[in-house]
Amino acid sequence: MSTRRLHGAAAHPDEGPAEPIVEFAEATPYEQYVGVRQLQALVRTVTDHPAEPSFLVVTQVMELWFILLRREWELAQRRLRVDDLDGAIAAIQRSVHHLRSLNASWGSLLWLTPSEFNGFRDQLGEASGFQSYEYRHVEFLLGLKAESVVRPHKGLPAVHADLERALAAPSLEDDVLAYLARRGLAVPDDVLTRDRTETHDAHPAVTELWAEIYRDPRPGDELFVLGEALTDVAEEFTTWRQRHVTAVRRSMGAKPGTGGSAGLAWLERSAARVVFPDLWAARTVI
Ligand code: HEM
Numbered sequence: 001m002s003t004r005r006l007h008g009a010a011a012h013p014d015e016g017p018a019e020p021i022v023e024f025a026e027a028t029p030y031e032q033y034v035g036v037r038q039l040q041a042l043v044r045t046v047t048d049h050p051a052e053p054s055f056l057v058v059t060q061v062m063e064l065w066f067i068l069l070r071r072e073w074e075l076a077q078r079r080l081r082v083d084d085l086d087g088a089i090a091a092i093q094r095s096v097h098h099l100r101s102l103n104a105s106w107g108s109l110l111w112l113t114p115s116e117f118n119g120f121r122d123q124l125g126e127a128s129g130f131q132s133y134e135y136r137h138v139e140f141l142l143g144l145k146a147e148s149v150v151r152p153h154k155g156l157p158a159v160h161a162d163l164e165r166a167l168a169a170p171s172l173e174d175d176v177l178a179y180l181a182r183r184g185l186a187v188p189d190d191v192l193t194r195d196r197t198e199t200h201d202a203h204p205a206v207t208e209l210w211a212e213i214y215r216d217p218r219p220g221d222e223l224f225v226l227g228e229a230l231t232d233v234a235e236e237f238t239t240w241r242q243r244h245v246t247a248v249r250r251s252m253g254a255k256p257g258t259g260g261s262a263g264l265a266w267l268e269r270s271a272a273r274v275v276f277p278d279l280w281a282a283r284t285v286i
């Protein structure tokens with residue numbers, strides 16, 4: 001009798017419990033799919049300091065979460081554009097789980113003391129998370145737009161072009177408002193056609209629109225569910241920025257950053273920018 005079974009097929013009851021497949025002519029299908037050798041090759045530390053691998057790996061893991069967030073929100077935008085609200089809500093709700101996992105990653109850096117960080121910080125040169133283009137895509141999708149953060153990427157034309165496109169493209173909120181307008185909600189024309197390359201404050205009419213949706217909250221009301229999913233996104237993303245600020249305060253105090261900024265004071269100002277301001281302002285007018 002063959003010891004190999006078709007994928008997913010159960011063993012015959014007389015064979016006893018099924019055993020894992022252990023014979024492979026080439027790299028295991030797992031390796032072919034996951035690329036562990038490529039991942040290992042990417043953990044290129046620049047010192048032998050024992051604290052550096054976790055610093056690098058946590059940063060790389062966070063970049064992977066940024067990629068996933070971008071995919072979910074771009075998917076949500078595509079679903080909204082074909083009026084598939086359920087599909088959009090599902091992607092946004094998934095992203096909230098990703099954001100919580102992303103935020104949990106900060107725990108792996110809590111132990112980093114200033115003297116340990118100093119053990120490899122010089123070797124980072126001018127490298128800084130400020131230069132993360134995947135993070136900029138995440139910010140742009142959340143409506144946190146700024147032309148200035150695109151500039152560092154001029155040296156990589158494809159990356160630069162993609163960021164320039166994203167700067168001028170609708171944010172997730174822009175697509176939500178366009179969808180609400182198509183459903184007949186009162187979204188002013190000047191909001192629907194506003195400059196997408198800039199960050200916007202709350203707009204009284206949009207604030208009122210969310211307030212109306214929130215006045216009689218019911219779990220079965222899909223627009224209320226959408227509002228809460230977006231509020232979760234805003235809260236979790238703010239948590240990421242706050243935990244970043246705390247990680248900086250704890251591991252390097254108020255020293256200037258490798259990226260050339262003032263460090264802590266600069267980050268605190270950056271972290272104070274509000275995601276989805278109308279959803280927060282609605283709470284005030286209700
Ligand atoms: C203890 C660890 C960390 C420290 C001390 C630290 C420090 C800093 C500092 C000082 C800045 C300001 C820019 C500058 O360098 O002048 C910055 C910006 C930034 N860092 Fe970190 N960082 C840490 C971990 C991380 C990790 C794990 C990530 C994940 C990718 C990250 C992503 C970012 C991003 C995206 C910015 C730009 C923020 C903005 O524009 O508002 N950082 N970081």
Ligand SMILES: N[C@@H](CC(=O)c1ccccc1NC=O)C(=O)O
Nearest residue numbers: 059124127128129130257258259
């Ligand atoms: N900006 C940090 C350096 C830093 O944190 C960093 C350096 C290289 C790659 C990722 C980093 N993480 C976040 O900024 C510093 O001033 O020490």
